Each structure stands twice: as structure tokens, then as C-alpha cells.
Amino acid sequence: MKLDLKSVFPAITAFIAFILTLCCLFAGTQKNLLDGTDLLTLYTPQGSANSTGHDFYSVHIMSYCHGTFETIEPGSEGSARNVTECSDRKLLFSFNPTEAWLEDISHGPNLEWPRVISDDFHAFRLTTRSMAVMYIIGVGAIGFALVARVVSLIASRVQHGLFEFGFLVLGALSLSIASIIATVIAFEFVALINAHGDGSNVSAKYGDRFLGMTWASTGLLLVGSISSFINIFVRGMQPGPAPAPKDEEEGD
Template sequence: MKVDFKKIFPALTAFIAFILTLCCLFAGTQKNLLDGADLLTLYTPEGSSASTANQFYSVHIMSYCHGSLEKAEPGSSGGARNVTGCSDRKLLFAFDPTEAWHDGVSHGPNLEWPRVISDDFHAFRLTTRSMAVMYIIGVGAVGSALVAKMVSLIAPRRQQGLFEFGFLVLGSLSLSVASIVATVVAFEFVDLINAHGDGSNVSAKYGDKFLGMTWASAGLLLVGSIASFINVFVRGMQPEPAPAPKDEEEGD
């Protein structure tokens, strides 16, 4: 059976994007499950007398993880992270510092926690939840495109590629919007936290691994959508070649 690579190329890009998007969604939902692929990491002041204080909180799409930092070696930029636990997974998750920290830790005099940072996270609750919704829509659309492709391979019918194309476009738009929001949060929101935390030893850093995965997924879906458009509206509209005439058998 001859396989037309041009016809299955959109499905290949969709499959890779589907895996990458699932990694973005489920990163940090369990300990040691892609806990390094976070949207941003919040670093708390060192030297707190509270024994329950964590030195960092990595914020993900559906959860957050916390832990301590290993002592940095001379000449290195920072110590390695030691994740001690992660929160429960929630579809519409929004990081809340007042829930992540104990009252004695988040408002203790030794921590010098600026209340304005908690207000910053509260202000971005709707934004982060909307971003999670767009990721969920994107995963569902890409998964539907893969199912539509499997059905077309098992029972091919005319114009079945329209379903694949429609789901790919929906997935591409959803993940592109989610990636844009994630980028804004990663850069603008992190800068806001660093500005408000200046003088209190509270800092934040965006997750470059997460941004790389989400934009790779969005880019793959864009390429797949263009390829699917060509298959449906360019190649699909071309008339099928006429069958070659058979030589008439000579009579005896």
C-alpha cells in the first residue's frame, strides 16, 4: 500500500503538537513529572526562621510545586532545585500565595513578604484560568483532528479532510492564544513581581522550557493547518486523472 506523505503530514504535526501540549498541561501535577517545565518560579527570601518555609514555588498550568535550593557551587549561577512536593491538580488552577504559604510564614516579620505581590497574583487569576481553558480547548481540538484522520484512513470518504482542517485551525488558534498569554505572564508578570519584590528578597523567573514547548506546539499546528488547507482546497479540488485506456483485444 502506497502512503502519500503529503496527506499524513498534517496528522504527524498534530500528533507531535498533541504530545507537547499534554506535557505543558500535566507538567508539575506530580513530583518529578516535568517539574522543571514551569510557567514561572517564585523565589522566597532566604534566612527565614520558619522551618516550614520553602525556598521556591514553581507555578504550572494546573498545579504548583515547592521545595528547597541546593547550595550553589562557586562560579555557578544558582543551586539546583530539590522538589519536595506538588499541589493537587485542578483544571482551572490559579496560584494563590496566601494558600501556598502558612500564615506564620507568609506574614512573618522574618520573611518580609510584600503584600502587593499577593495582590498581583489575585489580579492575574482570571488571566491564568483563561489560559488553561485555551490549552484544554487546544488539546481537545488536536485530539479530534487525529481521530478524524484515523477515520478517514479506515473508511475514506470525499471531503473528510474538512473535519481535520477545521479541528487543526481551532487547535492552532487556541494554542496560539494560550502561548501569547503565557508569554505575557512569563515576561510582564515576572517583571512586575521583581519590581514589587525589590528590597524584600522576593524574585521570580520565567520558565524557558515551558515557553519553548508551547510555542513549538503552536508552530507545528500552524504548519499542519497550512498543509491541511493545501490538501483540501488545492490538491482536493484538482480533477482526478482519467484512467488509462485499455487496449482492445483483437478478435480471432
């Protein structure tokens, strides 16, 4: 069976977006799983991002990981992240720095977590949970779009183009909303944490790799949706080739 590249192009973009979105969802659900692709990194009052031997929390969509900075070589100024443990995976996860701080025994007893930072995370808990819901809806929609494409390839007489297009649009819309929320968290929320944590030596940094993955998957779905629309409503409605004229009967 010969495949038309234009017809399967939406499925190709959807498959790549599916993998990228799964990476966004499941990053940090296990120790060292896609490390460095966190939504944001929170540095504790024990130090800052440029210090060595101090704690950090990498916040992901469904979990968080805790770790420390360790010097690469004795006497060197560079440091490397060492992830020690990760929390359990939750679909509607929201990071609570106070609980994470109390569960960690590496900090000194005289150190207290700044309440204003906990209030910031508490205020954004519904925002982060809604972002997770959008990612889950997006993954489900992409999965159904891929299933519709596979069924259409197996049963060539059955057309599932409209189903594929509908799920691609739903996935693109969901991931667009999730990516916008992630971008707001990356810039506005991180800036808020840095402003409120300036006096207590708490800082945060957004994950540029995560933003790259989520917007790449969103862009792929948008392109795939446009391509699917063209296949159905432009190419699909074009009249087919005219039948060849029958040869005139000889002897008339």
C-alpha cells in the same frame, strides 16, 4: 495500503503538538514530573535565585510545586533545586502565594509574605485561568483531529479531511492565544513581580523551556493546518488524470 506522506503530514504534526501540549498541561502535577518546565518560578523572601538553602515555588498551569535550593557539594557555589511537594491538580488553577506561604512551615514565623505580590497574582488570576482553558480546548481539538484522521484511514471511502482541517485550525487558534498569554506572563508579569518585590527580596523568573514547548506546539499546528488546507482545497480540487483513450476497434 499505501500512505501518501503529504496526506498524513498534518496528522504527524498534530500528534507531536498533542504530546507537547500535554506536557505543558501536566507539568508539575506530580513531584518531579517534567521538573524545570514551569511557567514561572517564584523565589521567596528567604532568599533569591542565587542563594542556597532558601525556598522557591514553581508555578504551572494546573498546580504549583514547592522546594528548596541545596548545595551540590560542600564548599561549592552551585546549587540544585529540590522539589519537596506539589499541590493538587485543578483545571482552573490560579496560584495564591499567600496560601502557599501559610501552608509551608519551613519559613520563620517572623517572615511575612509581601501583600503587593499577592495582589499581582490576584489581578492575573482570570488571565491564568483563561490560558488554562485555551490549552484544554487546544488539546481537545487536536485529539478530535487525530481521531478524524484515524477514522479516515480505517474507512477509506469516507473523507474526513474537512473535520481534520477544522479541528486543526481550532487547536492552532487556541494554542496561539494560550502561548501569547504565557508570553505576556513570562515577560510582563515576571517583570512586574521583580519590580514590586525588589524591596522585600522576592523575585521571579520565567520558564524558557515552557515557552519553547508551547510555541513549538503552536508552530506545528499552524504548519499542519496549512498542509491540511493544501490537501483539501488545492490538491483535492485538481482534476484527476484523463482516462486513457480506448483502442480503436480493429477491422473498421
